[in-house]
Amino acid sequence: MAPTSPAHSQATSLSNPGRATVPLAERPRSSSMGSEDGTKGLTENGIDDLRDLLADIRTWDGGIRQFLVDEQCDLEMIERVMADEVKRVL
Template sequence: CRRHFIESNLMARSRHIYTLKDVANMIGENLELIEEITSNYDNIDEGELVHVHDGSEDGTTGLTDRGIDGLEALLADIRTWDGGIRDFLIGERCDPEMIDRIMADEPKAEI
């Protein structure tokens, strides 16, 4: 029955949204790195990265539980690449000073 399909589909959706600052603290990652990754909506599964109205002019960005899982998987994958996080950030044309700040937080094996 179609109603059952819709209800089961809705139940599977995450009901929690976490700010990027919360995500950074939860998973122990650099906030600037998370902001850079999530600035490109193609890096996170559709529907898992959301804009949140928080009373400010610009609002903020948030991730669902599945979005956090996807972010962690992407970060793990990037860290296996030659050049890892640094090359990813260079490829994204990030400011060299920002790259230095992010790399200062990376495990020494990566640097």
């Protein structure tokens, strides 16, 4: 699938396991990602791209937990996400 936006290109480039990653907080953000009132929305393609990225991350060594650690997420968030991951596979 060809990239459709800078954000898509960036998310797609993250699906290369084994390369150094830059924490999400340090990545450039597109000004088109949010509206003037600060709310954000995703297009159908954006949601599909996120699902594809998560599916890819789940195949990496350490999976989602390691990805979140690498992204410097706080422990509480990691535990919440991992609890949801357990529910997802049940």
